[in-house]
Amino acid sequence: MIYRSLFPRDFLSELERLQSEIRQNLDFSPSIRGISRGGFPAINVGSTPKSVEIYAFAPGVDPASIDVQLEKGVLTVAGERRSVLPPPEAKATAHIDERFSGRFRRVVTLPDDIDANSVAARYRDGVLHISIQRRAAAEPRRITVQ
Template sequence: MSFSLFSRDMSSRDMFSDLERLRRELQQTFGGGPSIRGLARGGFPALNIGSTPQAIEIFAYAPGLDPASIEVNLERGTLTVAGERVSALPEGDEKAVVHINERFAGRFRRAVSLPDGIDPEAVSADYREGVLHVSVKRLAEAQPRRIAVQ
């Protein structure tokens, strides 16, 4: 593990992003080991994952995509989000000068290992304001059921 905070060029970075990364690195070091299918940080799109008693909610921050081109797959407990983002920079225009090129371009794929007890048939996905929201329902098994007496 390395603390990259001090080796960075601070003038081109938002200080809070650096502090935030430091905080995460510290958490990673002292907060116990990650799972074998742990999620690597970074990359495109950024992911936020949360859960409720009823469902697992995954948010992928993937702006500027055609919703129809996003591939969301659920196979053997692993959810993958894939697609392609086309560069906005002009190509073949000799007179255009690129000053900053930071936005992701190209094909992407990220995978999320889901916990047991989810219902692979009850998955919904929507894409709004550049955020893909995938909701995976948990199986009803754990919920209390009334059994009719014959």
């Protein structure tokens, strides 16, 4: 059970929060494709024989503020998610603020066989779906033996 106080006077709660933040910043699993956690938006990348599919999970982001670029086999998804907290002049206090807000940027290196001229991007229900077709010459074909 995680104990969290709404008021910062609780020393143990503050210590737990700090420990959690340190753990999140240090606990990552590097791989050949980069760091696997901690980025916003969270992404899934997969492929089929005919396309590469990228899903970026970005709820609360205005689709007009998302910039998708593909250059030299590198896909970049950038944008900004606005804060939902009251402005400082409202003199309101946020006791817990775990929602990411601010500018973001994710970069994905793509395989060499993609067709940069056939890219489609759709944003629906907080999910950005980018589909990039593979070149026809790159598709595997069966060769009959005589």
